[in-house]
Structures are given as C-alpha cells and as structure tokens.
Amino acid sequence: AQTVTQSQPEMSVQEAETVTLSCTYDTSESDYYLFWYKQPPSRQMILVIRQEAYKQQNATENRFSVNFQKAAKSFSLKISDSQLGDAAMYFCAYRSTGHSGNTPLVFGKGTRLSVIA
Amino acid sequence: EAQVTQNPRYLITVTGKKLTVTCSQNMNHEYMSWYRQDPGLGLRQIYYSMNVEVTDKGDVPEGYKVSRKEKRNFPLILESPSPNQTSLYFCASSLVRQSYEQYFGPGTRLTVT
Numbered sequence: 001a002q003t004v005t006q007s008q009p010e011m012s013v014q015e016a017e018t019v020t021l022s023c024t025y026d027t028s029e030s031d032y033y034l035f036w037y038k039q040p041p042s043r044q045m046i047l048v049i050r051q052e053a054y055k056q057q058n059a060t061e062n063r064f065s066v067n068f069q070k071a072a073k074s075f076s077l078k079i080s081d082s083q084l085g086d087a088a089m090y091f092c093a094y095r096s097t098g099h100s101g102n103t104p105l106v107f108g109k110g111t112r113l114s115v116i117a
Numbered sequence: 118e119a120q121v122t123q124n125p126r127y128l129i130t131v132t133g134k135k136l137t138v139t140c141s142q143n144m145n146h147e148y149m150s151w152y153r154q155d156p157g158l159g160l161r162q163i164y165y166s167m168n169v170e171v172t173d174k175g176d177v178p179e180g181y182k183v184s185r186k187e188k189r190n191f192p193l194i195l196e197s198p199s200p201n202q203t204s205l206y207f208c209a210s211s212l213v214r215q216s217y218e219q220y221f222g223p224g225t226r227l228t229v230t
Contacts, residue, residue, distance in 0.1 A: 045221035105219055107159035
C-alpha cells in the first residue's frame with residue numbers, strides 16, 4: 001500500500017518570502033499522480049498543483065511550484081512571494097493511475113502553514 | 118457550474134440516531150468516494166463507488182453504509198452513530214479514466230454526543 005509522509009506538522013513564513021513544504025511517499029508503482037491540496041479555515045479542499053509521475057518537468061502554477069524527485073520519492077511544494085491568504089493546512093496526496101479498481105487519494109497528515117505579516 | 122454538493126454542512130446528533138449525509142455531483146462522474154478527516158490523521162477513505170450499484174469499502178468502513186442508485190448521488194449512511202464518528206466528512210468525485218483529479222464537496226462537520 002502506498003503511504004505519504006509530511007514531516008513538518010507546522011511551518012511559518014514571513015509575508016513575501018519563500019517557503020518549502022516537504023513530502024515523501026512510498027510506492028512500488030511507476031506511474032501515478034501527486035497533488036498538493038490547500039485547506040483554508042473554510043475547510044474546502046482546494047487543488048493547488050498536480051504532477052504526473054511520467055513527466056520529468058516540475059509543475060508550476062503561478063507562485064506555486066514543485067520539486068519532484070521520482071527516484072527519491074520526494075515531492076516538495078515551494079510557495080514564492082508568500083501572501084497572507086496562503087495561510088492554511090497543506091496536504092500532499094498520491095493517486096494511482098489504475099485504469100480499473102479503486103484509486104483513492106492517499107493523503108499525508110498535513111502541514112499547517114502560518115504567514116507572518 | 119461544475120460542483121459537488123453535500124448536505125448538511127453541520128450536524129450535531131446523539132449516539133444511535135440514524136443519519137444520512139447526502140452527496141451530489143453534476144459532472145457525470147463515475148467514481149465517487151467518501152473521506153473522513155481527523156486531526157493528525159489526514160483524510161482517509163471510507164467507501165467508494167465505481168459506478169451505479171457498484172460500491173466497496175475503503176480503509177475505514179466500519180459503522181458506515183453507502184448506496185449508489187443514481188450516478189449523481191452517493192449518500193453516506195450512519196445507521197447507529199457513535200462518538201468516534203465525530204469528524205469532518207468529504208465527498209469527492211472524478212472520472213474513472215484519466216481521473217487524476219478528484220473534485221471535493223465543501224465538507225460536513227458531524228458531532229456525535
């Protein structure tokens with residue numbers, strides 16, 4: 001079974017600075033998807049960024065980018081120019097590409113990010 | 118607007134009183150799933166459905182039931198709720214093929230006293 005580990009329960013960053021959230025995962029599969037979800041106080045799960053394992057190029061979405069190291073099974077999230085609205089719980093998640101059967105999202109335990117004005 | 122809706126958003130109930138949390142999606146997705154979120158544990162899958170009348174257990178199915186009589190709806194049923202089912206519940210849906218993205222509902226905060 002796949003597992004996802006987020007080793008930083010809490011992080012803080014100064015406004016306008018850059019912060020990196022860590023995520024490692026364990027799988028025997030070669031093809032899969034990885035995600036970062038943001039959960040603000042509203043509790044809504046918001047997709048921040050996704051990465052297909054077969055793509056070598058790291059995904060970017062505006063101020064958010066990932067460092068995907070497939071061999072090391074590492075998937076960190078970098079937030080540049082941090083804003084107060086970035087304060088939230090961030091979840092790293094894994095999903096198999098299985099074309100049949102159950103393909104749940106497997107989540108890490110989350111990292112709570114605080115942004116200091 | 119493409120969305121997943123859940124009702125109710127908040128519910129406080131007592132031990133043993135049957136309840137249903139509804140989930141509906143308007144994207145014609147085959148795959149639907151329920152997760153529960155608990156502090157320090159992240160989200161864990163309760164049940165899932167690959168299509169109408171096709172449901173199966175996830176990682177933490179004890180104390181829950183589901184049904185999938187229509188493609189758009191996937192209710193979560195707690196026949197006899199207990200305090201350890203106090204949690205935040207999310208419904209999610211996606212396509213089966215090329216289904217890398219799951220769309221989440223807004224969540225239901227359930228408290229069982």
